[in-house]
Amino acid sequence: MDEVSAERPGAATAAPVPGGGDGGAGGADDGQVIRTRALTKRYRGGQLAVDGLDLAVPAGSVFGFLGPNGSGKTTTIRMLMGLIEPTSGTAHVLDRPMPRSARTVLPQVGALIEGPALYGFLSGRDNLLRQDAADPTADPRTRRARVAAALDRVGLTAASGKKARAYSLGMKQRLGLAAALLRPRRLLVLDEPTNGLDPQGMREIRSLVRELALDGTTVFLSSHLLDEIEQVCTHAAVMAHGRLITQGAVAELAAGARGRLVVTTPDTADAARVLKEQGIGDLAVTDGRVTGEPPAADLAEVNAALVTAGVRVRGFGVERASLEDAFVALTGEGFDVAG
Structure with a gap:
């Protein structure tokens, strides 16, 4: 003011x-x-x-x-x-x-x-x-x-x-x-x-x-x-x-919104490649993590594909959707989420 x-x-x-x-x-x-x-x-x-x-x-x-x-x-x-x-x-x-x-x-x-x-x-x-x-x-x-x-x-x-x-x-x-x-x-x-x-x-x-x-x-x-x-x-x-x-x-x-698949691994590039081959979209790679849309396939099969490809999986699962995920799903847009 x-x-x-x-x-x-x-x-x-x-x-x-x-x-x-x-x-x-x-x-x-x-x-x-x-x-x-x-x-x-x-x-x-x-x-x-x-x-x-x-x-x-x-x-x-x-x-x-x-x-x-x-x-x-x-x-x-x-x-x-x-x-x-x-x-x-x-x-x-x-x-x-x-x-x-x-x-x-x-x-x-x-x-x-x-x-x-x-x-x-x-x-x-x-x-x-x-x-x-x-x-x-x-x-x-x-x-x-x-x-x-x-x-x-x-x-x-x-x-x-x-x-x-x-x-x-x-x-x-x-x-x-x-x-x-x-x-x-x-x-x-x-x-x-x-x-x-x-x-x-x-x-x-x-x-x-x-x-x-x-x-x-x-x-x-x-x-x-x-x-x-x-x-x-x-x-x-x-x-x-x-x-x-x-x-x-x-x-x-x-x-009401879908969560995110999260794979924790030191082999992020290989993990992203395997996940893409498994049909998982919207992939994002950060330091030690690869995230993407939850797969249509059985999670165990996706995890097995990662292990078979030699990816060292230290964490694997689907994170609960946040309010941000719900907003983006509903509107197709985002905004300031700092807090």
């Missing part, structure tokens, strides 16, 4: 939007905290950002919303949070229609969307104190204790007195998460929450997400990092070019 946007709170949603209403939305329909039907957003000029999205997010899940940058993830989240109107279709959050029920729903939702909006001239602690004070349901007598607990939870206690304009991007992300966690929430919506974090910070955020899920909070996490989704999420949906490709339990999505 640049310094100008950091000085203009409201440029992005960094914390729950307080509102009226009783805040007591009933249980989500069929155990779903988010559901959409044919949700569509078309911008002026005809750009179709989201095309007929049918999404179902189970209560208590850590739900990964996965897709390359520009696939429609942030636009979908902005519609779910009532920040923009859909062109057509419906969206329900906590069993209430959005954006019509925003004043009832949003006090129960913590959100970090498109990066936190901060007062750069205030310290991290004072930013949270001001955000908490804007919530009419927050007890002022326990405000400082809530802020201290939120800062501690995201690892910012030591830097809480520093001006927000001096924070790194990763620290701003942490402060935005702290703002979303000032009060217990039924739903936490995070748009690229590990953006700008170093590997240690990414691990800490993943651990925090798991803790929140164990506490009963449903976490809806958007990311373009396949590895991140696979490590922390129980369920996922895959978006591409504004359309939903698939959704379901992460284990089931990965199980």
Whole structure:
């Protein structure tokens, strides 16, 4: 985030939007905290950002919303949070229609969307104190204790007195998460929450997400990092070019893709030749490993062919398919899988 946007709170949603209403939305329909039907957003000029999205997010899940940058993830989240109107279709959050029920729903939702909006001239602690004070349901007598607990939870206690304009991007992300966690929430919506974090910070955020899920909070996490989704999420949906490709339990999505044959050997060139003769395609050779598509033939026969050819086989088998394998199989394309 640049310094100008950091000085203009409201440029992005960094914390729950307080509102009226009783805040007591009933249980989500069929155990779903988010559901959409044919949700569509078309911008002026005809750009179709989201095309007929049918999404179902189970209560208590850590739900990964996965897709390359520009696939429609942030636009979908902005519609779910009532920040923009859909062109057509419906969206329900906590069993209430959005954006019509925003004043009832949003006090129960913590959100970090498109990066936190901060007062750069205030310290991290004072930013949270001001955000908490804007919530009419927050007890002022326990405000400082809530802020201290939120800062501690995201690892910012030591830097809480520093001006927000001096924070790194990763620290701003942490402060935005702290703002979303000032009060217990039924739903936490995070748009690229590990953006700008170093590997240690990414691990800490993943651990925090798991803790929140164990506490009963449903976490809806958007990311373009396949590895991140696979490590922390129980369920996922895959978006591409504004359309939903698939959704379901992460284990089931990965199980729908074929794994990879892996041969560990010092004789990689000979192994690749034999595997090609056995009709195995998509071969890749790395240091000490040859991988390829799982063979149609019996694995024992393929292994025997390697041994007969004098290949020293130190490891042989089919690795379980990953979420990356499932995505490539479904879309025919890949994207950033670093995590």
